[in-house]
Amino acid sequence: MWQSILDLGYGFGLALEPHNLFWCFSGVLVGNLIGVLPGTGALTAISMLLPLTFSLQPVPAILMLAGIFYGSQYGGAIGAILLNLPSHPPHAVTCLDGYPMTRAGKGGTVLGLTMISSFFAASFGIVVMIFASPLLVQVAFKFGPAELFSIMLLGLIAGSTMSRGSPLKGIAMTLIGLILGCVGTDVQTGLQRFTFGLPELADGVELVSIAMGVFGIADFLRHVNRMKHIGSLKPVSLKDMRPSKAELKQAFWPMLRGTLVGTIFGAMPGTGPTITTFIAYALEQKISRTPEKFGTGMIAGVAAPEAASHSKTQVDFIPTMSLGIPGDAVMALLLGALLIQGIQPGPRLLSEHPDIFWGLIASFWVGNVLLMVLNVPMIGVWVKLLQVPYRFLFPAAVFFIAIGAYTVNNDIFAVYEVLAFGLIGALFMALDFPIAPILLGYVLGPMVEENFRRAMLLSRGHFSVFIDRPISAAILGVIVALLAAQAFFSLRARLRPRAAAAATIAFQE
Amino acid sequence: MHLALKERYKDYCGGLILCALGAATALQGKAYHLGTLSRMGPGFMPTALGVLLLIVGLVLLAACALRRDEAAPSRPSLPSAEETIPLRAEWRGWLCICAGVIIFAALAEPVGLIPATFAAVVVTAMGDRENSWRDAILLALGMVIFAVVVFWWGLGVLLPLIKGVL
Numbered sequence A: 001m002w003q004s005i006l007d008l009g010y011g012f013g014l015a016l017e018p019h020n021l022f023w024c025f026s027g028v029l030v031g032n033l034i035g036v037l038p039g040t041g042a043l044t045a046i047s048m049l050l051p052l053t054f055s056l057q058p059v060p061a062i063l064m065l066a067g068i069f070y071g072s073q074y075g076g077a078i079g080a081i082l083l084n085l086p087s088h089p090p091h092a093v094t095c096l097d098g099y100p101m102t103r104a105g106k107g108g109t110v111l112g113l114t115m116i117s118s119f120f121a122a123s124f125g126i127v128v129m130i131f132a133s134p135l136l137v138q139v140a141f142k143f144g145p146a147e148l149f150s151i152m153l154l155g156l157i158a159g160s161t162m163s164r165g166s167p168l169k170g171i172a173m174t175l176i177g178l179i180l181g182c183v184g185t186d187v188q189t190g191l192q193r194f195t196f197g198l199p200e201l202a203d204g205v206e207l208v209s210i211a212m213g214v215f216g217i218a219d220f221l222r223h224v225n226r227m228k229h230i231g232s233l234k235p236v237s238l239k240d241m242r243p244s245k246a247e248l249k250q251a252f253w254p255m256l257r258g259t260l261v262g263t264i265f266g267a268m269p270g271t272g273p274t275i276t277t278f279i280a281y282a283l284e285q286k287i288s289r290t291p292e293k294f295g296t297g298m299i300a301g302v303a304a305p306e307a308a309s310h311s312k313t314q315v316d317f318i319p320t321m322s323l324g325i326p327g328d329a330v331m332a333l334l335l336g337a338l339l340i341q342g343i344q345p346g347p348r349l350l351s352e353h354p355d356i357f358w359g360l361i362a363s364f365w366v367g368n369v370l371l372m373v374l375n376v377p378m379i380g381v382w383v384k385l386l387q388v389p390y391r392f393l394f395p396a397a398v399f400f401i402a403i404g405a406y407t408v409n410n411d412i413f414a415v416y417e418v419l420a421f422g423l424i425g426a427l428f429m430a431l432d433f434p435i436a437p438i439l440l441g442y443v444l445g446p447m448v449e450e451n452f453r454r455a456m457l458l459s460r461g462h463f464s465v466f467i468d469r470p471i472s473a474a475i476l477g478v479i480v481a482l483l484a485a486q487a488f489f490s491l492r493a494r495l496r497p498r499a500a501a502a503a504t505i506a507f508q509e
Numbered sequence B: 001m002h003l004a005l006k007e008r009y010k011d012y013c014g015g016l017i018l019c020a021l022g023a024a025t026a027l028q029g030k031a032y033h034l035g036t037l038s039r040m041g042p043g044f045m046p047t048a049l050g051v052l053l054l055i056v057g058l059v060l061l062a063a064c065a066l067r068r069d070e071a072a073p074s075r076p077s078l079p080s081a082e083e084t085i086p087l088r089a090e091w092r093g094w095l096c097i098c099a100g101v102i103i104f105a106a107l108a109e110p111v112g113l114i115p116a117t118f119a120a121v122v123v124t125a126m127g128d129r130e131n132s133w134r135d136a137i138l139l140a141l142g143m144v145i146f147a148v149v150v151f152w153w154g155l156g157v158l159l160p161l162i163k164g165v166l
Helices: A002-015 A018-036 A042-053 A058-083 A089-103 A107-140 A145-161 A167-182 A207-223 A245-267 A273-287 A300-322 A329-340 A347-352 A354-385 A390-409 A413-430 A436-458 A470-495 A497-508 B002-031 B044-066 B091-108 B113-125 B133-154
Strands: none
Touching: A002 A018, A002 A107, A002 A354, A018 A042, A018 A058, A018 A354, A042 A058, A042 A207, A042 A329, A042 A390, A058 A089, A058 A107, A058 A300, A058 A329, A058 A354, A089 A107, A089 A273, A089 A300, A107 A245, A107 A300, A107 A347, A107 A354, A145 A167, A145 A436, A145 A470, A167 A436, A167 B002, A167 B044, A207 A329, A207 A390, A207 A413, A207 A436, A207 B091, A245 A273, A245 A300, A273 A300, A300 A329, A300 A347, A300 A354, A329 A436, A347 A354, A390 A413, A390 B091, A390 B113, A390 B133, A413 B002, A413 B091, A436 B044, B002 B044, B091 B113, B113 B133
16 A cells, blocks of 8 residues: 555656656647547547557657647547537437537536546546556466466457447457457467468568558548538637536536446456446436436536546556556557556566556546646647648548558558558458457557467366356356346347337447 | 348348458458467467358347337437438548558658658548549648648658659
8 A cells, every 4th residue: 555655656757757648748738639620539539640650759759649638538529519410429429418408508617527536536536546456466476377368368258349339349359350360470389370471471461450440441431421511609618618616516527436436347358438427327317316417518428428428437457457458449559558658467467567656546547637727728739629621631631641640650551551450450441340449459469379388288178278267257257247238138129129228229229 | 121131131141241341351260270279389379260251140140030020219319420320321421531542652752741741641532522623732742841830840650752853
């Protein structure tokens, strides 16, 4: 406990070093900028800016990426509240009550409340992270290959079945991601797999190419000439953003409940951010004295989901950093970025790279403070940015992606790779497949294979090793329970289509 | 009805693609050394994944074939960026975006950063029906300046500005 606080002090010292602070600040700024632009969410922002961080040292690189993530998350909320346009799926719920309030002339107040809720929830999540991570690390040191394989399986199955859309399609995309992870030189034998004689593929498919392809190019292919035109907006001034005392009081309990919902869901690997915000919203509606008023501009309907989404984000970092197992696509991207920097997140990260770990935690908090400080004077600029027409936006973004892919290895081949993944991503999106699990599978693929092979080697080829070891068996039990719950809800939805539709949506979104 | 049919068509296509991908992966994986369960070769995992993908594809196809043509449960509508989109083929946009990326990749090394950026942005921008040539060229000029300042001067990208000149 005391050790954690001491280490945290060290982390703050690191995060507040001028050049680290500078990169964190630029991350928040650029992330916010990209998050506000219509049609680009956190995933697009991180994928596009990932190559820029390769030239940095590991600590500033990860600080910048975390900053980008926060910025784009908050930027997405601005679009959802002011324009009813969620560019990042978790904000779909925020639209429900945020946009009606904007139409009632209270857009500024909602933005202010969102900022307060996010900050509160993020701070709470950080505190949880400070105390829970070292505990999890102690447990994680006892993990052998069998446990690691089981927990990765849990992450993959939860991530693919509890995200958006049909669970079966999610599993299919995860499998494709895992297969992509096999491309390249096999670590144990040196054999080249699926390279088709192309020397560029010997090191595997580039993470950045997949991410920029499926979250960037595929998105533009889908939205070109289809994004609705955005009319003019009322400017939001600083004065509008300050909520009244009554409004703050109204927001307080929903904010607290939302934070708790987010924390609980963050602790479960694989539960997507969208389902978290949805459940926070449903909870508020259920315990409200005036549930019929939701959807017409209730403060609780904005404060709770936004708080949930931010605390979940924080808590999500715990398994990512202390086990090396990402919960969703954003975490997978950040994990991939660390791997590119030569840092393997996992139980040893805390002892081998305490600077990264504690610096990251401190910078989370610093990043959230920067976000507040930045948004108060900049809100007018963001509102203007919301009106940048898509027809200027996507050509510029396509150029960014092309040159970004090139700069990773100074290799033109990566640019063609991006295009290929863009087309694949657009095809699957058009067929209603969720594409985020591809990335989760790709990042976890090599680790899954390595641990599976090692576990089977140790057990001399007996599958019973996964059940004989208690931790592994418990995790497998959770997987079975999860799949059973999924089957139950989808069956119930089929038998009683109308009554249960809402429940299914809540589980599948 | 129309909507339900379309969903079904999508699932058929998706299932077929998955089966094809799975089968191809499994066959290619078998070409590498499979090994035994206790000593897996490099081909084991790809083959297993390919077979799993094939199974998922088959299940999807089977679910399609078995599903009766009942109306899908009505979903409570969530606002999303995609819902308002009328889905039509956008060949102009698609071709221009792909062409933009290919042009950049093809020109960057042999001709240089400035012409590659300019051509790629102009071509991509013309994918939007509302963009005029004037708009596209102005946007491209802006991006060229940005590319030179940020990527060439700031980040030191190893591309020539204009091959043979700078």
